[in-house]
Amino acid sequence: MNSTVVSTGTEGKTWGGGNQPLKASYGKMMMWFFIVSDALTFSGFLAAYGFSRFKFIDYWPIADEVFTHVPFLHGQELPMIYVAFMTFVLIMSSVTMVLAVDAGHQMQKNKVIWYMFFTIIGGIIFVGSQAWEWATFIQGDYGAVQTKGGNILQFGEYKNVDGEDVFKRVAVEEFAVAAHTERTQHQNKNGLWFVDESALPAYSVEDIYHGLESHPNILVRTQTINEEGEKTVLSREESLAQLKANGKRYVKGANLEVNEYGTPLFADFFFFITGFHGFHVFSGVVINIIIFFNVIIGTYERRKNYEMVEKVGLYWHFVDLVWVFVFTFFYLV
Amino acid sequence: MADHAHKLEIFRGLIKFKSNTQKIWGVLLLLTIVTAVEVALGIYKPEVLMSPSMTPFERGLGATLLNIIFSAFIYTKSLNLIFIVLTIIKAYYITWDFMHMRDETKALRRLVVWTAVFLICYLVFILLQEGGYIESVYTNGYVKRDF
Known part of the structure; x- marks a missing residue:
């Protein structure tokens, strides 16, 4: 019985099977394919950010004016410094990761353990910094007034710095006084049980208008970017008129609905993109910890190769790679 | 993986490292310098770089074509263009040296890089084009932004 074909005549040829044109293991190749698809997800987000930004290019x-804070240095305006630190931490942890992979190739278990340990620490510092960055952004610093059309009016005054008049922001708290009001927050225990209301704003637009009237040096700054690439500052009369005619509510900080720094879309994209990236860093840290313990108990020593470290390393570098782009398009451009 | 060979030169062979570890530190130095340059430019924002380096060509089909070819220089601030180029340089070294793309076969490299680069360029082009169009409608089309 020789009816089944056992010999195809292709043995040793390209289509004979057992051929590895890419010379990469299954796991590594799948990690690369995952990275490609994940890169497309992130570029989808960043391109959508670009779309919205192009849509409101002048607003x-x-x-630089949003992310000016550095931990422990209160009240100082230091744009870029903290995020540069975060970038450096992530690059550094990428370096320790690639050193771990290298040590793995040479089967040096202890070195792999230490380098992975430093990688995990770097990842944790990064996620922590991002949480701090979020908290600062959510809390806000100066407060602003949102107009009926959803635009933002900010406040400030010209101050003489080194013989040059520079526009400096002034917090709403510094000039507005909250008037007594009968309006209390509606809670479901004292009103309609199925309706809730979030906390009332600290100031009414009326309060802020009176504050602005009594402080002749304070001016309103709008969202519109002028030819010098700066936000437009209104004259005193325009400031009062604009606030009176269009002011709707006091906002402080940023969330998915309002954003004291400008269009809420900016905050939405910030939370979404850095959040998604932060989630990647977090899951990277978790995977790294799993692999770290596997290295310690000697799994890969027995397997006689450390390819698993290389695969998780690929993921970790990818997270770093994404951050490089987020850094550019969120903070620099 | 003892036979794992690393390609140790960067800059097309201009710099050749003695070991893989040394190459890693070299690349770190490069990435740090690039990041430092970005941050310095981002903080100081030199006045010269705050506008596009070329003005649009005018009149005719040739001018339109030239505008498309040189669009990066005509419609993007020089500073932003520098940032984007530096970012791509960083991305290259992270992928090539940290992710060992340099040591993979040509087929795997192209499979990953060309696919991603093509699709990303396509997506970015479409969305930015559309965003610019909507912006022009907002600006020129009697859409009121404050009412």
Whole structure:
């Protein structure tokens, strides 16, 4: 019985099977394919951010004025410094990761353990910094007034710095006084049980208008970017008129609905993109910890190769790679 | 993986490292310098770089074509263009040296890089084009932004 074909005549040829044109293991190749698809997800987000930004190109917040805080240095305006630190931490942890992979190739277990340990620490510092960045952004610093059309009016005054008049922001708290009001927050225990109301704003637009009237040096700054690439500052009369005619509510900080720095879309994209990236860092840390313990108990020593470290390393570098782009398009451009 | 060979030169062979570890530190130095340059430019924002380096060509089909070819220089601020180029440089070294793309076969490299680069360029082009169009409608089309 020789009816089944056992010999196809292709043995040793390209289609004979057992051929590995890419010379990469299954796991590594699948990690690469996952990275490609994940890169497309992230570029979808960043391209959508670009879309919205192009849509409001003359009104978009200037990142330098939004992210100016550094932990422990209160009240100082230091744009870019903290995020540069975060970038450096992530690059550094990428370096320790690639050193771990290298040590793995040479089967040096202890080195792999230490380098992975440092990688995990770097990842944790990064996620922590991002949480701090979020908290600062949510809390806000100066407060602003949202107009009926959803635009933002900010306040400030010209101050003489080194012989030059520079527009400096002034917090609403510094000039507005909250008037007594009969309006209390509606809670479901004292009103309609199925309706809730979030906390009332600290100031009414009326309060802020009176504050602005009594402080002749304070001016309103709008979202519109002028030819010098700066936000437009209104004259005193325009400031009062604009606030009176269009002011709707006091906002402080940023969330998915309002954003004291400008269009709420900016905050939405910030939370979404850095959040999604932060989630990747977090899951990267978790996977790294799993692999870290596997290295310690000697799994890969027995397997006689450390390819698993290489695969998780690929993922970790990818997270770093994404951050490089987020950093550019959120903070620099 | 003892036979795992690393390609140790970067800059097309201009710099050749003695070991893989040394190459890693070299690439770190490069990435750090690039990031530092980005941050410095981002903080100081030199006045010269705050506008596009070329003005649009005018009149005729040739001018339109030239505008498309040189669009990066005509419609993007020089500073932003520098940021984007530096970012791509960083991305290259992270992928090539940290992710060992340099040591993979040509087929795997192209499979990953060309696919991603093509699709991303396509997506970015479409969305930015559309965003610019909507912006022009907002600006020129009697859409009121404050009412």
